[in-house]
Amino acid sequence: MAGLKLLIGGKLVDGDMTMEVVNPATGEAFATVPRASVRQADEAIAAAKAAQLAWGRMPYAERQQTLIRLADAIAARSDEFARLLTQEQGKPLPEAQGEVAWSDGFLRHYASLELPDRVIQDDASGYIAVKHRPLGVVVGIIAWNFPLLVALWKIGPATLAGNSIVLKPAPTTPATALLLGEVCAEVFPAGVVNIITDANDLGPHLTQHPDVAKIGFTGSTATGKRIAASGADGLKRVTLELGGNDPAIVLDDVDVRETAKAIFGNAFLNCGQVCLAIKRAYVHADIYDAMAAELARLAEEAIVGDGLEQGTQIGPIQNAMQFEKVKGFLESARADGTIVAGGKAMERAGYFIAPTIVRDVTDGMKIVDEEQFGPILPLVKFDDVEDVIARANASDYGLGGSVWSSDVARAADIAGRIESGQVWVNQHIAIGPHIPMAGFKQSGLGVEQAEEGLAEYTQMQVINVKR
Numbered sequence: 001m002a003g004l005k006l007l008i009g010g011k012l013v014d015g016d017m018t019m020e021v022v023n024p025a026t027g028e029a030f031a032t033v034p035r036a037s038v039r040q041a042d043e044a045i046a047a048a049k050a051a052q053l054a055w056g057r058m059p060y061a062e063r064q065q066t067l068i069r070l071a072d073a074i075a076a077r078s079d080e081f082a083r084l085l086t087q088e089q090g091k092p093l094p095e096a097q098g099e100v101a102w103s104d105g106f107l108r109h110y111a112s113l114e115l116p117d118r119v120i121q122d123d124a125s126g127y128i129a130v131k132h133r134p135l136g137v138v139v140g141i142i143a144w145n146f147p148l149l150v151a152l153w154k155i156g157p158a159t160l161a162g163n164s165i166v167l168k169p170a171p172t173t174p175a176t177a178l179l180l181g182e183v184c185a186e187v188f189p190a191g192v193v194n195i196i197t198d199a200n201d202l203g204p205h206l207t208q209h210p211d212v213a214k215i216g217f218t219g220s221t222a223t224g225k226r227i228a229a230s231g232a233d234g235l236k237r238v239t240l241e242l243g244g245n246d247p248a249i250v251l252d253d254v255d256v257r258e259t260a261k262a263i264f265g266n267a268f269l270n271c272g273q274v275c276l277a278i279k280r281a282y283v284h285a286d287i288y289d290a291m292a293a294e295l296a297r298l299a300e301e302a303i304v305g306d307g308l309e310q311g312t313q314i315g316p317i318q319n320a321m322q323f324e325k326v327k328g329f330l331e332s333a334r335a336d337g338t339i340v341a342g343g344k345a346m347e348r349a350g351y352f353i354a355p356t357i358v359r360d361v362t363d364g365m366k367i368v369d370e371e372q373f374g375p376i377l378p379l380v381k382f383d384d385v386e387d388v389i390a391r392a393n394a395s396d397y398g399l400g401g402s403v404w405s406s407d408v409a410r411a412a413d414i415a416g417r418i419e420s421g422q423v424w425v426n427q428h429i430a431i432g433p434h435i436p437m438a439g440f441k442q443s444g445l446g447v448e449q450a451e452e453g454l455a456e457y458t459q460m461q462v463i464n465v466k467r
Contacts, residue, residue, distance in 0.1 A: 004181075041198075074104060165193055240445040243371050264295055272376065274429065296341035299355040330344065358377070392418055
């Protein structure tokens with residue numbers, strides 16, 4: 001991949017340094033891309049600051065149309081984006097194509113959102129209205145699991161609200177963001193969108209910068225805490241979409257075969273590297289053995305390989321560090337439970353883990369209590385609903401969760417008692433740009449998506465007129 005540049009002040013520029021991008025399916029570098037210096041980070045923030053006032057004064061409808069043009073421009077290069085996503089992130093090409101399509105849909109929905117003034121009073125004595133004003137310069141920092149989609153989760157609402165933005169992708173997946181920078185350079189006025197890369201060294205500088213008004217972050221809880229602390233002195237606004245340990249509660253009246261298929265798909269999407277993926281399945285004792293056997297069958301039959309190879313269903317772990325972390329979870333699974341499928345790193349180039357189902361585990365074990373963020377699903381047996389609700393809630397995380405039953409009313413009642421920002425019935429990862437997304441406890445701060453998420457990129461102001 002040659003020719004990718006940083007986007008600073010409307011210009012595509014070389015970095016003061018370079019870095020290699022590794023294809024996780026081979027473990028070998030496939031591209032060299034620019035890497036920004038502190039000087040270039042400052043230039044990006046200065047460019048964003050200089051551009052924001054005029055952009056914020058642009059008519060709202062024109063900003064909406066700019067997002068439509070961005071969606072059109074991405075769609076015109078969709079094949080290029082999808083192939084690059086697979087090369088640097090590892091997900092199978094159909095999943096990469098799906099990410100591009102989702103990105104298009106999210107952008108187009110953002111362009112339809114509005115935050116109209118809310119009139120509180122309008123009578124002979126006075127006029128009072130609540131307005132939403134841009135914050136200024138936003139820094140967006142994103143994770144490596146969805147490099148295009150999550151980039152647009154920041155760029156879309158931030159710019160629609162009238163802010164400018166400096167986006168920093170994860171160091172292991174910078175290429176897709178830089179390709180996005182080429183598109184943004186053609187669509188936005190100079191300085192409104194800036195995209196720079198680093199080797200995990202520029203984050204604190206960006207988040208502490210006095211000209212930055214807000215930080216939007218998607219990634220781990222540990223990093224989110226550091227970002228919140230970093231911006232505290234300046235009381236910067238923060239939106240943090242962090243880790244999860246999503247429980248799926250499977251009641252005794254489900255169709256085992258169909259439910260297992262759905263749970264497997266929602267646990268192993270993107271090789272399990274999804275914040276909202278099912279991370280632990282609580283299965284009723286009456287169907288526990290049957291569910292374990294069916295999930296094991298699905299895991300053994302899944303086709304694991306290079307995402308560019310036709311038929312691949314599950315790709316590699318995205319990077320070497322995460323690969324080693326997931327292997328540690330395999331050791332815990334082997335020590336504490338019974339592995340009925342997978343359980344090992346695959347003997348081939350790249351960062352491949354065989355899809356793993358582990359049974360006979362329970363709460364208090366690492367494999368259940370901690371987020372694996374890889375292709376491992378622990379199965380926990382239960383026989384009392386009140387007990388399983390308490391166990392599902394006994395976590396520092398609360399991002400998502402699901403309840404599975406043929407009795408929808410019963411399942412919905414249980415779902416309402418789960419301490420997670422989004423809880424689904426007979427489905428999982430059912431998200432969309434029109435659905436607010438938030439996390440309980442250490443899974444996040446603030447809201448993304450829908451009007452609520454857009455409002456996070458604004459400052460509320462009350463205009464109070466005496467007549």
